[in-house]
Amino acid sequence: MDALLQFIFSGMTVGAVYALVALGFTIIYNASDVVNFAQGEFVMLGGMITVFAHQAGMPLPLAAAMAVVAAAGGGVALNRLAIEPARSAPVVSLIIITIGASILIRGAARLIFDKQLHRLPSFSGDTPIRIMGATILPQSLWVMGGAVAVFIGLWLFFSRTLTGKAVLATANNRIAAQLVGINTRWIMTLSFGLSAAIGALAGVLVTPITLVSYDVGVALALKGFAAAMLGGMGNPRGALLGGILLGLLESMTAGYLSSQYKDAVAFIVILAVLFVMPQGIFGKKPVERV
């Protein structure tokens, strides 16, 4: 019983990490149909910049804020320098650009920072919280809270604000969006900035748990991508649920079946879900008449 609870705690912690990464994908995807494979690098930047700023003597909150702002700037730069100039390119080419960007950012981080692993102090100490024989670290609660907060923010953004709708319109039909007066370039800039900021925030929150080094981005992006697809790409609800589900799947498999094949089981479940729901759990099938 307390084992089960422990597995759930573990799954929720890891799941919240995935969810945060997955949430970061949604905005850019919703604005441009591009899955930004450099999203993991923004998470990494969030962690790394905070670590180094903190080491340089900045108080943690300030360092974190700086990291988020810097990463957002990086996102905007990515859009302006690489995505915007290739606007007319097919989506695969844009994806290759984001992969190129992820390699580039990683290389730059390696030069600017270092190749070592780093950790941030936990925000509220390391004393585990005990609940019915199972334990959870306070930092896990921070991560989960962060995931939920970002989710609510995004959900409100897309369902309640005109700008949110404009983002969706931009991806749906860029020409038409311009015809109704939407500055699609600005929408793209905004999306990349926001996505990167969310990624960096994720990085700040998870670094005390997962540690950070210049090359943690790939693995995070991969899991975040899988989680987003499981939940349905572009939908904040899907990202949150997909992330938590993926985390729980992994921890349950590790706990009850085999730790060696936990990633395998997770992917098999994703395949099974997609088999029944080809758009993920919350994804909507686009309606296109012929």
Add this chain to the structure above:
Amino acid sequence: MTAARGKWLQLAVLAIVIAALPLIFPSGYYYRVGALIFVNALSVVGLVILIGLAGQISLGHAGFAGIGAYACALAPAHLGLHPGLALVLGAVVSGLLALLIGRPILRLKGYYLAVATLGFGILVSMVLTNERALTGGPDGMAVEDIGLRPLLRDLGWRISGGEFWYGISGIALLIGAWMALNLLDSPTGRAMRALHGSEVAASTVGIDVARQKLRAFVISAVYASVAGSLLALQNGFVTPDIAGFMHSIEMVTMAVLGGVGSVIGAVLGAAILTLLPQVLTVFAEYEQLVLGAVMIIVMIFMPQGLLPSIMRRIRGRGE
């Protein structure tokens, strides 16, 4: 008519390049790099059929390369099969597996297909990594020599391992390119391109969309598998990296960089991504930086990929 001429022209250029390059090779190392380019290009040609022609993405094709490679390692070791035959066995297994998983997976579209294929690739690499008793685990295992070189030696033809594999890979690439070019301008190729354009319209003109997608998937899987086998055979060992996610991404990148719809583009893409790290050893620290920048710049200035964009430019000047 022009398409047919284009085909032979492309093949001739490729053949001449493969045959003539060794004339300027200063050392045996260049044979190795050449062979690597050809093997990579072979698997990318397969992806050109899948991505460029049929419009289906795969982020798991390294899985098939892994199957081909490990077939050449495992079949001789455990079944006593000749490594050459193991290559065929690997191709058959890959093809059958693609046939089996292709049906359900190819119902998915876009990113959903991407994540499903990615999952497949990860499953393969995970089995290869975890089943240590069989596969040697992350450290990999040795692959028997194919035994052709001693045979040639007995026939009085002495060539180094590097030269031998350069030749074999070059010939394999030529055959693969020839078949892909045939397909491109064939009814099947047209059907694949059609479903890429509009699945609904394709099906109303009588194209069995699911079947054509499956064909593309199986064909590309076999290409990847053969390429994986050739790589394993020339390396003399194999590790699970060959089936890894990064390898899949690398294959797709090569395809897109070269120009996803063209066979020669595939060779170019493979050449660039194979050569770049070799060239960049000079600035080791900046390798990733430059590699990433090159990818971005190529895609910005040649959004259709290298070859199509270059051709367009050449034609543009001609007119």
Add this chain to the structure above:
Amino acid sequence: EIRLGASVSATGPAAFLGDPEAKTIEMMVEEINAGGGIDGEEIVLTLYDDGGDPNKARTFATRLIEDDEVVAIIGGSTTGTTISILDMAEDEGIPFISLAGAISIVDPVREYVFKTPHTDRMACEKIFTDMKAQDITKIGMISGTDGFGASMQAECKEVAGDQGIEILADETYGPQDADMTPQLTRIRDTEGVQAVLNPGFGQGPAIVTRNYAQLGFEIPMYQSHGVASNAFIELTGKDAAEGIRLPGTALLIGDLLAEDDPQYKVVTEYTAAYQAKYNEEPSTFAGYAHDAVALLADAIARAGSTEPDAIRDALEETSGFVGTTGTYSFTPEDHLGLDLSAFRMLEIADGGWKQLD
């Protein structure tokens, strides 16, 4: 000039190993050249980063031999990359010193292939010996699925029986996993486990250790030489790391060594130089590279020739050579030349290291 080649994994998943190795090799070659080279001949180093990819490593090995025409090769940070270089070296008759752990590299012995690290099996034996001394016979294992962890896991399982150790739980985690409490909970809930062994490197062991503390384990934890560095203590936090035991080399405890310890001089000099140059501490793995360069330099000097075969012969005659890892004595039957005594059992105490034996 003496052309020396190296291919290590300075980036990629094994950068943990390859990065300090690359730094060490570069530093030592500089040092040797600054001291007038070997017999007046300057060393020209060609160093490649194979990123941990065996396929790349093989290409670089080809390049080193065919294009750069080196007389000896150091490298192969991982077993996978080593094996890909090994055939080439053997075929072309170039002496090759590997920096990877697997016993299969030197067993069976290959003419041109040597290695400097202990084998993973030796690490297991060292740990098990210490366990038995504590009356521990039933353990749980949790290993990384990367090459290092998987290899140690397999080797430990192989020798456990001979050592009278029973492995009751055998868990794994992916090298990039963020939480290992499920696996640890399973071990905790396994009846009779007296200690936990965690072979691995990178962030895995740090997270395992933190989870270990979180779950409130009361039995001892053993780590492998994969984490033998101060960085590990920093990453896990002083409290979580307290009491962990692991086999390490003299390198890690240079300041604890007695001045008459045979390794005292080489360890302190190397550590000081490395720290001065890179502003960080050398890791155990860096030490492997140090020993490889030192062994080669010694052999070349003794051979009085830059012919690969002469270097190889001289290498094989190495005897009683003191390195940071241990004292090497190669023979035609033994291309590792270290014994268990080269490992020292260490414990983390008060955020630092304590030597146990």
Add this chain to the structure above:
Amino acid sequence: MLTVEGLRSRYGRIEVLHGVNLQVKPGEIVTVVGANGAGKTTLLKCLSGTQPVSGGSISFRGQSLASVPAHGRLKLGLAQSPEGRQIFSNLTVEENLRLGAFLYTDDRVAQDMGDAFAMFPVLKEKRNLPAGGLSGGQQQMLAIARALMGRPSCLLLDEPSMGLAPLLVAQIFEVVTSLRDRQVTVLLVEQNAYGALKIADRGYVMETGRITIAGPAGDLITDPRIREAYLGT
């Protein structure tokens, strides 16, 4: 209001507009007719800024549009209902209309939406459904209604009657006529040349990228050249 002089535009290397001259005065309805491929759509796309111009000039209310991006032209009062409808298929009908008034947040938006629903009641029925599910004609109505939501002073319509039932075609022409009463200028591209010329003040005939005939709509309707080429028997 709208002055086009020597307008040239190309797709890649192929020029399809070879110097088009055209004028629309305030409050006028001007129609452009022409065969398939004449360049009518290209002309409208140039005006709305979604197609690059390679020569000539466009000025709107005396201001050159050369440096005004597509999204900025609506702010000046220039709206377009494009060929192929270009609705936001994944968004609901109501969201489509709301985005039509993207530039505004005042109370008039609700009022305009009410007008749109009154004009096309079927859109009201389907307000919460994804626009992609609408029938062809319904999508056409949505495209027109969305353009009107932008409160244009000059409206560019590309074949608004396409795919509409006869009753609605008549209604669309009535709407266009009523726009004139509301001081909205209209540039109308139509294949239903007869219907368009009947409500228009002036008309232009476009052939392979050039204006070949221009004149008051009444004259054009009776012009035998036009009868033969566009009005049929």
Add this chain to the structure above:
Amino acid sequence: MSLLEINGLGISFGGLKAVNDVSFSVKPGEIVSVIGPNGAGKTTLFNMISGIYLPGRGSVRLNGTDVTGIAPHKLAEMGLSRTFQNLQIFQEMSVLDNVLAGFHLQERGSVIADLLSLPGMRRRAANARDEAGKLLARVRLDREQGQKAGNLSYGALKRLEIARALALNPRILLLDEPAAGCNAVETEEIDRLIAELAASGIAILLVEHDMKLVMRISNHIVVLDHGEKIAEGDPATVSRDPQVIAAYLGREETEAADADG
């Protein structure tokens, strides 16, 4: 005997009965038009007949066989071909290749033959190429055949779709608003083309809002409104039906049709 027989066909989208209990039949050589207000369910009906939507109720019989719910490519093999209201063009392919795709059923062979470029494949492909050229000439697109299809104007694309549909050598052809985007003169050409096809024995099912065209060439007209069949008969009968006038035609059009009739 009827070539196409539709019986009680119906489908719903989330509560909306887009098509409800529609029945009629088409004989070889006959031109049957389906008309009705926007959103009446005409395209949806086409989509069910051609296998794109799975009908909720009722049946479709082609040449006596029940083909309800059969995949589009199977129906194509049985001789059913169509065009689309929302253009479905292979944008990235050349105009010629678009039509060649229509010859798929004739030129397809084993994938091995295609990979190895065996003579059989080349012969079939050459044949198809000749035929495609003729079809393009018929819709006046022969000059554009080398162009990328996506570069054509709207009206040209409509004609390209017709050529592609004809490439199947169909026994029954479904045309969804073929004259949309064409001016009166261009419409007359389409008019002639349809009549020719019918004369050659092809059954035609037509959806069109151009009443001049419909009234002139139809043998039989089916009127839909809100998914229901509200009237059917010959052009003269239908155009006088008060229900049809109220729901669809309005007064003016009726007069025009009368004048023509």
